[in-house]
Amino acid sequence: MPELPEVETIRLGLESKIKGLKITDVQVLEPKIFYGDCIQLIGQTVENFWRRGKVLGINLSNNLSLMVHLKMSGQLIWVGKEKVLGGHPTKDINSKMPVKSTRVIFTFSDRSKLYFNDQRKFGWIKVVENSKLKVDIFLQKLGPEPLTDEFTIEAFRQNLLKHSKSSIKSAILDQTVVAGVGNIYASEALFLAKIHPEEMVKNLTDQEISNLHHSMIQSLQTGIKKGGSSKTHYVNAAGERGYFLEVAYVYDRENQPCKNCQAPILKIIVGGRGSYFCPNCQSKD
């Protein structure tokens, strides 16, 4: 599910809600997905938030960080308490939580709660010492952050070289090439750059690589602006859906007219993943 824009949307939302609060309780309902000792979290203050690719990081006051990966169906939903004038906050604003897929529940000093839901149990939460983040096996492998200066056209081209024999769609889904692009934004970026998803990396011209570099950044930024993509599971920290798919050019639009040329959008499988494209705008030579 969540790709970079969805995780970034959650990061921004959570930051505004739980920064500065103290963790008073952690309930791990599905031990398989929780790595580390949840007791270490009790009593710690939530300090700041970061994101690397599709991973959300939360720094705590005792030099520990929580790393969260939502994989396909993960959600992080914060539920506050209704403020009663002159009294204590008691009632949940959103009483739907927890749900069947709730795997971990964090409780904070103001009695608000953060629910980690994940229907498919692919996602995970890890407790890591801050000093060990730089050698974390998952973070270490990630390529450049696409919305920072480190993601240059030249860095992109160099990383693509290692995948010259694969399709460009598979290559940009590889998190070592660029961090945070997933199936939705890969399809969208290829459309904007007018590149067929099955095009071999080695056949791309410098101009195409440059165009794709630009269109990946553009798609991700639009994704953030629209609050992410909600096909089935994704909601932000407040439990609200995102609207990127309403402006998407190709993703999940099989047989619908191309917004550029009216030709029907096609769906094919590339590298085992469903891929949407316009056969007219994205012709293979």
Added chain:
DNA sequence: CACTTGACCTGTCCGC
């Protein structure tokens, strides 16, 4: 070594 497939899980949707 490089690319493809299956596995990890659960739920939904579609065709019969």
Added chain:
DNA sequence: TGCGGACAGGTCAAGT
């Protein structure tokens, strides 16, 4: 209405 199969935003291990 029920049942089986395909499929879903990601990543890793095993297989070719």
